[in-house]
Amino acid sequence: MAANTKTSRKVTRYAVPVAVAGVAAATVAMVPAFANAGGPDLPKVTAQQLIEKVAASDVQQLSGTAKLSTDLGLPSLASGLLGGGGVAGGSADPQDKVAQLASGTHTFRVAADGPDRQKLTFLDGKDEYSLVHNGDDVWGYDSQSKEVFHEKAPEGAGKEHKTGERMAASPQQLAEELLKSVGPTTDVSVGDTAQVAGRDAYQLVLKPRQGGSTIASVQIAVDAGNGVPLRVQVLSAQGGKPIVDAGFTKVDFAKPAADTFVFTPPKGAKVTEGGPARGDKEFKALESFPGLDGLMGGPNAKGDTKVLGEGWATIARIDTGEGKGLLPGSGSGDKAKGKDAPKEAQQFLDSIGEKVSGTFGEGRVLSTRVVNALVTDDGKVYVGAVTKDALVKAADANK
Known part of the structure; x- marks a missing residue:
């Protein structure tokens, strides 16, 4: 089921592409019964209905606070290669900052107003790193090093370009990427209900049908009212705490103030200009x-x-x-x-x-x-x- 261009622009970064609604019925558990396990009492839904609810979500404005915890089980030497130990400090290049999210716990503020305006501010003690997408411009600012990264969309590329897509730390983006990969090797069902950031939520559960995977399951908490993914947890087959736990701790679906997405480099800051070719660069650990x-x-x-x-x-x-x-x-x-x-x-x-x-x-x-x-x-x-x-x-x- 292909989405048209307008629909794609609405949904791509804020929910799951409409194409996800076409998951083969054999992949999805259609039985609506599930245990609340202490969660809110919500109307029963099937996994297919819940996927369709996420795909149909048209939420384009939000603001709030989220937390991302990652425990990949990397040795200390490898964690050092990934730049663990805090997001603020050093280069303002977004690619360098994203690599540092591979370990530890990070808190960030998020705001979005449609496909052309998003902002993520990673909090690291008294220091902050902000990534702002506003129309044709993407800005990265590191308050500790006082460095600024700027990238402008190539002429004729429109306002949606690769640097804007680097804002992939939000629960919505993680859920989108996970659900796009759902196929016949995945069992999809509805789990316990939950409350995330004070909002009632269903939980969509993805499990491998094959043996031998290091992943036990992926659990996506979906807002019962508007279909927005509120939390993503990746659970290890070894047990213990989640490999990845990304979720809102506070969320508001009102339109953010316009000046939220305005950025002017501070006086004396070092500004580095990026280019289109940088979008193909990959972090090599x-x-x-x-x-x-x-x-x-x-x-x-x-x-x-x-x-x-x-x-x-x-x-x-x-x-x-x-x-x-x-x-x-x-x-x-x-x-x-x-x-x-x-x-x-x-x-x-x-x-x-x-x-x-x-x-x-x-x-x-x-x-x-x-x-x-x-x-x-x-x-x-x-x-x-x-x-x-x-x-x-x-x-x-x-x-």
Whole structure:
């Protein structure tokens, strides 16, 4: 079910695309019964009805406060590469700030007035980082470093351009991206009701139908009145606290004041102009670590990538072309001692790696709560949001 251009502009950033309403019936649990479990008593709905409610939501104005907590289970060394420890400080480039959201807990204020005006202000103690989209202009301002980033839409591109789409920390954006990926490998149902930011909400629950995923479920709290996603929680198959917990703590659907989206660089601030080409730049964490760029398709990668499986169980098989000696301790002679591997790479692998073996040979699994990677001693990498056993099984079947 394709949305027309006008509808798409209304919905894209503030709800779920209308196309989501066309999810195959076999994917969605149609039984409306569910337990309130202490939540508000709401009329019963099916998952399909709830998805349609989200897709039909036409809310374009809101303001409020939200919190984002992320626990990917990264070791301290990897967290440092992602820039953990606070959003304010350093460059004002939005891409640098988004990378820092990969760990820890962050609070931010959000305001939106249609597709042309949005503002996110990340709060980090007394310091703030603001990202403002107002028509053709996008501004990023870091109050600690007094740096300003500015990007203007390319001529003829209209007011919706890539930098505006970087404002992806809100519960609405996260829900949109998750529901766009719903397919036959996902079971969709309605869970317990809840109250989020003082508003009654249904909860849409997405679960993998396949085994081996590191994700137990995704729960999306949907405003019972207007269909706006209020909270997204990604739960780990290992249990414990959510991998991602993003939700409003306060929300108001009145039109924000017009001056909310006006930004003028402070006197003396350093202003950096961005360009259209920057929209294609991606943050590279592992590739920036000495000796590991070849593992993840960086500039030193020599081999090919093959996708195995589908849905929640998808695994990427990367043939790095490195051969023996990729891992410390593999190969023979000096290679067995790891002398050909950079010291930093050895330390990184030792900090997060677990030795494994199978019919594929030997290797090491690098683990987080979400994405795991098996690096074999013959230079292949199997990576996905799947368990260690799933990676070993894939390596055995595709050696």
